[in-house]
Amino acid sequence: MSTHAPFSLCVYCGSRSGTDPAHEAAARRVGTLIGERGWRLVYGGGRAGLMGVVADATLEAGGTAVGVIPQALMSRELGHTGLTELHVVDTMHQRKQMMAERASAFLALPGGIGTFEELFEVWTWRQLGYHDQPIGLLNVAGYYDDLLAFLARSIDSGFLSTAQHELLNVGDDAAALLTQLASLAATAHRPDDYRSI
Known part of the structure; x- marks a missing residue:
């Protein structure tokens, strides 16, 4: 784990709220x-959708929230100007790098292709040995059931090993999953420079 304090959880989630109220409730629960x-929330810096919900809940519960957003998305994702820190960067690559550099662990909530891409990228880095920080997937109201079934099929088809799959910590209870990630992060190694990835 990184030596910086406090514990920092990088959360990937949708810039939309979705159609199931359980998704928004879960984002609020995680932020709370x-x-x-x-702890400190590190996320994509938006104030819309689940992104805004988790950030607002974190701040309302006394935590700190750090957002990182590309300039081009400031208007599209409605950059959250009420955060503890808001970093506006030039590219998506810089965004993801800065988020990773500030994270002790990673967690994906429901979201769309941006969330999927971020989750799979940091999971790929993990299995390649670029870092050993824990990664969690909060399966809210069965949202990721089909993805998890596909991952099982990938194992059966010989493209994903069981060991690789086990690097993803999956749960449907936010408090328990966050506790698990914090425990795993206590012995993790965070690279000094994510630019080497």
């Missing part, structure tokens, strides 16, 4: 837990 535990 981050704040109550005195």
